[in-house]
Amino acid sequence: PSQTRRTKRARRAKPCSVRELELTVSELGLGYDSDETVMLRYCSGKCAAQRRNYDVTMEHMMRTGFRKKDRKDKVSVGPCCRPTAFEKDFSFLDNRSRYHTIQNISAKNCGCV
Amino acid sequence: PSQTRRTKRARRAKPCSVRELELTVSELGLGYDSDETVMLRYCSGKCAAQRRNYDVTMEHMMRTGFRKKDRKDKVSVGPCCRPTAFEKDFSFLDNRSRYHTIQNISAKNCGCV
Numbered sequence: 001p002s003q004t005r006r007t008k009r010a011r012r013a014k015p016c017s018v019r020e021l022e023l024t025v026s027e028l029g030l031g032y033d034s035d036e037t038v039m040l041r042y043c044s045g046k047c048a049a050q051r052r053n054y055d056v057t058m059e060h061m062m063r064t065g066f067r068k069k070d071r072k073d074k075v076s077v078g079p080c081c082r083p084t085a086f087e088k089d090f091s092f093l094d095n096r097s098r099y100h101t102i103q104n105i106s107a108k109n110c111g112c113v
Numbered sequence: 114p115s116q117t118r119r120t121k122r123a124r125r126a127k128p129c130s131v132r133e134l135e136l137t138v139s140e141l142g143l144g145y146d147s148d149e150t151v152m153l154r155y156c157s158g159k160c161a162a163q164r165r166n167y168d169v170t171m172e173h174m175m176r177t178g179f180r181k182k183d184r185k186d187k188v189s190v191g192p193c194c195r196p197t198a199f200e201k202d203f204s205f206l207d208n209r210s211r212y213h214t215i216q217n218i219s220a221k222n223c224g225c226v
Contacts, residue, residue, distance in 0.1 A: 040170070
C-alpha cells in the first residue's frame with residue numbers, strides 16, 4: 001500500500017544525442033526504391049541545460065512582448081538539437097541496379113545549437 | 114475588374130536574419146526592474162533554402178517512419194534560425210541604482226543551424 005501511494009517521478013528527459021536506426025533506403029522517404037539497408041543516425045533529445053538569457057527573453061517575447069510591439073516574428077525559444085556534422089556520402093544500388101549517392105543524410109555529431 | 118480577379122501572391126517568407134527592437138530592460142522578461150533601454154537583436158526568418166536530405170528524411174520519419182519502428186523520438190525537421198554569436202555583455206543600472214551585467218542576450222549573427 002505504501003508503494004501505491006508514492007507519486008510517480010517525472011520521466012527524465014534525455015539530453016540531445018545521436019540515435020541510430022537501421023532502415024532500408026526506401027524507408028528514408030527520399031523517393032528511392034532500394035532494399036539495401038543503411039544505419040541512419042539522427043539527433044534527438046532535450047537542450048534545456050543549454051538555454052541562455054536569449055532564450056528566456058525570446059520565450060517572454062513570444063508570449064507577450066512581440067504582440068505589444070506589434071511584431072509578428074516567430075523565434076526559437078531554445079537551442080535546437082541538430083547535426084553539427086554529417087557522415088560521409090552514402091552510396092547504394094537501387095532495385096534496378098542503378099548506383100546512387102546521397103549526401104548529408106546521417107548525423108555524425110549532434111549539438112544544442 | 115481584372116485586378117480583382119488576380120490571385121494573391123503568397124507572401125514571400127523572409128530568410129533567417131538579425132532583427133532588432135528597442136526595449137527597456139524590464140521588458141526583457143528577466144526579472145529586472147529598469148527603465149534603461151537596450152537594443153535587442155534576435156534571429157527570425159525561414160531556413161527553407163538550407164534544408165538537406167537529413168531534413169527531408171526526418172520529416173518523413175516524423176510523419177510515419179518512427180511510429181512504424183516503434184520510436185517516439187521528436188526531431189527537428191529543418192534547420193533552426195539561431196544566434197551563431199552573441200554581442201558582448203550588456204550592463205545597466207536598475208531603478209534602485211544597482212549595477213547588473215547580462216550575458217548572451219542579444220544576437221550578433223544569425224544562421225540556419
